[in-house]
Amino acid sequence: MEDRAEVVFLEPDYDVTGKIRALSGISPELCYQCRKCTSGCPLTFAMDYYPDQIVRYLLLGLEEKVLSSATVWVCSACETCTTRCPNEIDIAGLMDYLKQQAHARGLVRPKENLSYAFHKAFLDDIGRRGRVFETGLLQRYMLSSGAWKAKLSDGTLWEEIRLGLALFRRGRLPLRPRGIRDTHELRRLFEKAPVSSENTTQSSAS
Amino acid sequence: MPTVGYYPGCSLEGTARDYADSIQGVCRKLGIELVELEDWSCCGATAAHSLDHELAIALPARNLILAQQQGLEDLTAPCALCFNRLKTAEKALKKKASEDPSTTPEGIQVRVWDLVEYFSRPEILDKIERGIVRPLQGLRAVCYYGCMVNRPPKVTDARAWENPTDMDRLVQTLGATVLDWPYKTDCCGASHAVARPDLVTALVGKLFRRALDQGANCMVVSCQMCHANLDLYQKRIAQEHQLPLPVPIFYFTDLIGLALGERSALNWMKRHMVDPEPLLASAGL
Numbered sequence: 001m002e003d004r005a006e007v008v009f010l011e012p013d014y015d016v017t018g019k020i021r022a023l024s025g026i027s028p029e030l031c032y033q034c035r036k037c038t039s040g041c042p043l044t045f046a047m048d049y050y051p052d053q054i055v056r057y058l059l060l061g062l063e064e065k066v067l068s069s070a071t072v073w074v075c076s077a078c079e080t081c082t083t084r085c086p087n088e089i090d091i092a093g094l095m096d097y098l099k100q101q102a103h104a105r106g107l108v109r110p111k112e113n114l115s116y117a118f119h120k121a122f123l124d125d126i127g128r129r130g131r132v133f134e135t136g137l138l139q140r141y142m143l144s145s146g147a148w149k150a151k152l153s154d155g156t157l158w159e160e161i162r163l164g165l166a167l168f169r170r171g172r173l174p175l176r177p178r179g180i181r182d183t184h185e186l187r188r189l190f191e192k193a194p195v196s197s198e199n200t201t202q203s204s205a206s
Numbered sequence: 207m208p209t210v211g212y213y214p215g216c217s218l219e220g221t222a223r224d225y226a227d228s229i230q231g232v233c234r235k236l237g238i239e240l241v242e243l244e245d246w247s248c249c250g251a252t253a254a255h256s257l258d259h260e261l262a263i264a265l266p267a268r269n270l271i272l273a274q275q276q277g278l279e280d281l282t283a284p285c286a287l288c289f290n291r292l293k294t295a296e297k298a299l300k301k302k303a304s305e306d307p308s309t310t311p312e313g314i315q316v317r318v319w320d321l322v323e324y325f326s327r328p329e330i331l332d333k334i335e336r337g338i339v340r341p342l343q344g345l346r347a348v349c350y351y352g353c354m355v356n357r358p359p360k361v362t363d364a365r366a367w368e369n370p371t372d373m374d375r376l377v378q379t380l381g382a383t384v385l386d387w388p389y390k391t392d393c394c395g396a397s398h399a400v401a402r403p404d405l406v407t408a409l410v411g412k413l414f415r416r417a418l419d420q421g422a423n424c425m426v427v428s429c430q431m432c433h434a435n436l437d438l439y440q441k442r443i444a445q446e447h448q449l450p451l452p453v454p455i456f457y458f459t460d461l462i463g464l465a466l467g468e469r470s471a472l473n474w475m476k477r478h479m480v481d482p483e484p485l486l487a488s489a490g491l
Contacts, residue, residue, distance in 0.1 A: 122251065
């Protein structure tokens with residue numbers, strides 16, 4: 001009888017897969033759990049749920065669990081799963097969809113998610129000039145994400161600085177950014193996008 | 207003189223200037239005129255496709271439309287991720303045009319080329335072969351293709367995505383010994399290098415172990431993200447994985463330049479983190 005108290009009742013949202021299909025064109029319900037995606041995934045060692053489990057949770061309607069997982073941010077989008085899925089489910093595309101949703105709905109976990117911070121800094125940098133200026137991007141990412149503090153405490157900050165200097169000496173860290181001429185078009189693209197770089201600061205604060 | 211469109215991408219103006227130099231040097235030597243896409247913009251990279259589906263298509267699509275307007279029939283993209291995003295946009299535009307012919311009436315006719323694929327065209331491969339003055343004997347190389355030029359084949363139009371051989375054939379043509387190995391298209395971690403270096407060193411450590419087991423004394427790549435991940439952190443990886451590093455990492459264009467006797471080739475390679483000079487000296491190159 002004691003075991004009964006530990007039974008967890010799921011509150012599935014049966015519309016989850018339908019929504020995914022409508023928004024992204026991806027059909028996770030085609031999955032028959034062969035686990036080929038997980039078998040070929042190079043990053044399972046760092047994931048909290050394996051790719052097949054992500055799909056399974058979505059089929060069970062547990063979207064929020066998946067949206068706040070580490071897995072979606074650990075995925076490197078190497079596309080091995082998408083390429084090998086016998087049912088042609090775009091699993092890497094699904095990971096992108098989940099990242100986009102977590103970003104838009106403020107569900108990114110943990111709060112100090114460095115991969116997320118880097119993507120945001122990167123997209124912001126594109127919005128500035130139309131091209132990424134790596135020298136500036138790396139500095140801004142380090143400062144805005146607080147990554148420098150972690151690197152200071154584990155001693156890797158000096159390693160990074162040494163690497164930066166070595167690249168600079170080799171002429172690989174230019175000091176002046178280059179941008180595109182058609183800034184009007186750039187603004188139009190970034191304004192048209194439903195989740196623009198302006199929104200990213202809001203969702204990270206929420 | 208063949209002319210071809212060229213989309214360098216952001217890193218080739220920065221951390222991958224060494225790659226840009228080697229591409230330009232080799233093309234000059236081979237008489238290929240690179241026509242840089244006017245006012246090109248960033249492809250959006252991993253950041254856009256992770257956070258914003260619309261921008262992930264709109265950013266690369268802008269470049270395809272520019273190429274079309276500028277009359278470029280072929281567009282080469284050295285960066286594997288740029289190539290992948292441009293191909294993704296090409297497929298998306300095609301789909302849109304088939305659903306609604308009024309959107310892009312003439313359609314996008316530009317052909318996007320991965321650089322290895324472009325250099326593997328029979329006429330260029332032939333030109334390279336005839337120009338070799340210094341066969342690269344003594345180099346035992348594994349070719350590392352990475353993810354984005356091959357996967358997913360529906361996007362990249364790759365024909366041999368699990369076991370590509372174009373770069374192997376090219377490097378073999380240059381006179382090097384090319385070793386077969388099973389990790390040609392395994393992931394290096396790509397842009398994780400900045401935020402999650404722990405993931406990159408784990409993945410790259412695995413690649414190095416296998417390459418060394420295979421008897422390689424160098425690795426050859428065609429993507430600047432692969433190059434950075436393999437080349438920049440070898441000291442740390444050697445410690446973490448107890449591996450006998452360093453091992454030089456070449457761009458395939460470095461090796462073409464070297465074999466063609468291009469004098470500036472050594473200068474391109476001096477800008478890599480791992481100095482290839484000792485290996486080249488021991489091979490008499």
